[in-house]
Amino acid sequence: MAGERPMSKPLLIVGGTVVDPAAKRDGRFDVLIEDGLIADVHPSLKALDGVDVIDAKGKLVLPGFVDLHVHFRQPGREDKETIETGSQAAARGGFTAVCPMPNTDPVVDHGGAVEWVTHEARRVGLVDVHPIGALTKGQHGQELTDFGELFDAGCAALSDDGKPLINPLLMRRALEYSKVFGRPVIQHAEDPSLSAGGVIHEGVVSTTLGLRGIPAESEATIVARDLALVALTGGWLHVAHVSCAESVELIRHAKRQGAHVTCEVTPHHLALTHEAVEGFRTEAKVNPPLRGDDDRLALIEGLKDGTIDCIATDHAPHTDWEKDADFDTAPFGISGLETAFGVCVTTLIEAGHLSWGQLVQSLSINPSRIAGINGHGLVKGQPANLTLVDPKATWIVDPKQFVSKGTNTPFAGARLSGRVVKTIRQGTVIG
């Protein structure tokens, strides 16, 4: 869905360090962009007349980040976010492509709705938008949507995200039928009878605060069931926002058995635990909930050994007045696009868990493959989608500076390392 290529001046990025594991590059390279495409990647390129030059000395030049999981709220809740403000937040966060979830009002469950979203995204013209279509009509979990129509309209995958698909027969059929299209079924894994009324991870913090807990098993039991259905059907399951050690272990085991399963983790589940809720902080209320430190470390371990394929924000903007409610009433969700990179660098690179190559794999290469984006990477002839970052810059998160309408973040006031300097999509600087 590249859209029309803008005719812009050639652009030369000089002096930066290119990290692109897909192209097996990790070192000093200059990048020349012409007509929105990568024209050359070379250790030393000369700037000719009429070429705009970006000095990337001390910066990393990375393939653009891809977010498999965002909520742009449009149509329906334009007071929380729009495709325009969401795209701006994505560009600011270093993302060149995003996949908005279909739980809008109305639900994106037919081709016309998909076309409306992509049309609006093109009008905005910032990041590439690859919508996720609903798995069931109205996300009611009763009847499958017309998968073919949704994929023809440009969907990257299908999901009832926000809600799990509970009916095991429907899940079986979804995994079976989607095989024709070679695209994943994304499951929000949660058994609603085990999580009913829950607002926080079930553990010592829920006990102390007297809040209803959501046990890790409400996720793990659905993951286990879905993996059994993957074995039965040979379909492709992608597990959204994995949050607990049990799920990581189940997916690791299934991958060893050769199951076609991929999964994602959010920056906040990698960085925070349920202790962030102390003081009844609704900005840390998110579903799945922030869990214990053992879970957090298991998620990092899963990312390191490849059990977890990618990092996705689950960007979930809300209005202040909704979040300024009591803990039971406040909605779940964290506005994540503009802090994702800094949180990842601080939590994963600075703490020595991941190499830059591994982080790029998780934020860019792997999610682009799962979303089915062709030609992603800093390779001659590919669309020039790239992100310049300052790996050493430190900054303090100030939600008032967000371009997203959602200022709901548990990272307000946090000092983060690693900052996005420029985001370039198809040769144009967008953020």
Added chain:
Amino acid sequence: MPDTAVIAPEAVQTAQWTKKDLLGLRELSADEIRLLLATAESFREISLRPIKKVPALRGKTVVNLFFEPSTRTRTSFELAAKRLSADILNIAASTSSMTKGETILDTIKNLEALKVDIIVIRHAAAGVPQMIARHARASVINAGDGAHEHPTQALLDLLTIQEKKGRIEGLQVTILGDLAHSRVARSNIWGLTKLGAPVTVCGPPTLMPAQMEQLGVTVTFDVNEAIRHADVLMLLRIQHERQEVTLVPSLREYRLRYGIDRDRLKFAKPDVLIMHPGPINRGVEIDSSVADGPHSVILDQVTNGVAVRMAALYLVAGASNGGGAADE
């Protein structure tokens, strides 16, 4: 003795109290809890006078903002405020504009515009007093929030134990019943453990919250064992109005397994104190023979409630006075 001596008794140094709000016992130090208890003890005598009133909070406005039905706690706060000469306003959720879709914070902003000094709040959702305290200039006293805390109830329990046993430190206290839904249990656990009384909790596993032992208590599911060593036995109400069906098979089953009657009391120490925050379910968690029996101090708890709430109102009013002066 002149009234002024009672308003600022020598044993009580209000200067030690610096908190604008009373939200829970978890965030209080042992000294702050002792100060509340000492203040309450000195106020207890006022309720025994023929004229039960001192001018300590004259000119202050207290709002009882109750989003959940309550008779005991609400009337106890009301009497406490009146005996300290404060003006008190009672607002019940059913008559408030909350039912018209106003948010809690909007309600609070309106109350603040009316220049109230102290907001006493009860709410079914845990954390509401904390949220209000963050936004309000007025002092906030938590009168029970969800299953989180009910600090004045625990303080009146502590005062009753101290009155009857002469001490708190070193006493073995067992809390028996529905721990999962009990704010009284949580506040008591913080208060008792901070003052050096070891706590055992007991109840059906389905009513025991996750990782309870990390709160510094001993967990057992064996009732007789839980009773045997107890100097104080606190029974909790089975809150069947809050419960889904899956937690205990039936009230009859609960009574047979966990209810305290005269037979089960034979396992207890001869001088055990029986406490209950009320309202009691006769014939469920407590048999009438025990509720009305010689070990029961349930009505002493109610009496001490007024003194404890006078202390809470008095101390937070003093703290916010200081704070207000500093602001101006």
